[in-house]
Amino acid sequence: MEISHKRDVKTALKGQFTTIEENAKLRVICGPMFSGKTTKLINIIHTYAAQDRRIQVFKPQLDHRYATKEIVSHDNKSIAAIGITNAEELYAFADKTDVFAIDEAQFFGDEIVNVCQSLTRKNKIVIISGLDFDFKARPFGSMPALLSLADEIIKLNAVCNFCAGHASFSHRTTTEVETLVLGEKDKYVPLCRSCYLEVLKA
Numbered sequence: 635m636e637i638s639h640k641r642d643v644k645t646a647l648k649g650q651f652t653t654i655e656e657n658a659k660l661r662v663i664c665g666p667m668f669s670g671k672t673t674k675l676i677n678i679i680h681t682y683a684a685q686d687r688r689i690q691v692f693k694p695q696l697d698h699r700y701a702t703k704e705i706v707s708h709d710n711k712s713i714a715a716i717g718i719t720n721a722e723e724l725y726a727f728a729d730k731t732d733v734f735a736i737d738e739a740q741f742f743g744d745e746i747v748n749v750c751q752s753l754t755r756k757n758k759i760v761i762i763s764g765l766d767f768d769f770k771a772r773p774f775g776s777m778p779a780l781l782s783l784a785d786e787i788i789k790l791n792a793v794c795n796f797c798a799g800h801a802s803f804s805h806r807t808t809t810e811v812e813t814l815v816l817g818e819k820d821k822y823v824p825l826c827r828s829c830y831l832e833v834l835k836a
């Protein structure tokens with residue numbers, strides 16, 4: 635096909651495309667602990683709610699830190715949520731949900747990647763919030779795959795506990811070695827890259 639013809643096809647299709655906001659089907663919010671991910675998720679949910687979209691919030695059932703039936707940000711904003719143990723449980727909500735908001739996504743198994751892709755193919759909007767790094771600064775669970783598939787990435791920083799710089803890492807202050815250890819400021823501090831490297835040397 636000659637270039638001029640390609641341009642014709644593009645022009646013909648142009649009117650069928652949706653807006654940029656509509657095209658952002660998979661949105662991922664990531665960052666360390668205390669970076670405001672849940673607050674950002676709640677704010678995005680409110681914007682969809684204002685558009686009269688049917689929204690449902692989900693979180694892994696293992697997270698009992700604040701409450702079982704809601705997600706709560708560190709600044710105490712809260713919103714009702716359904717606890718699920720496997721991301722495939724989301725399919726059951728597809729008929730009555732336009733926007734799936736998923737908090738603490740790093741705790742779900744690999745299945746969440748296919749589930750998110752299937753939901754977006756069904757024209758659903760999926761907003762994921764999760765830690766991009768575990769306590770050893772390793773990419774966390776399925777978050778790397780979700781980030782590579784995302785239409786939009788919102789990467790947040792916390793305030794470094796040592797130098798007040800931009801923190802990307804959640805450093806564990808206890809000696810527990812398991813990847814999954816629930817805790818708050820009693821167990822984790824946000825650190826910037828240089829302070830994190832200093833801690834590793836100490």
Ligand SMILES: [Zn+2]
Nearest residue numbers: 794797826829
């Ligand atoms: Zn620092």
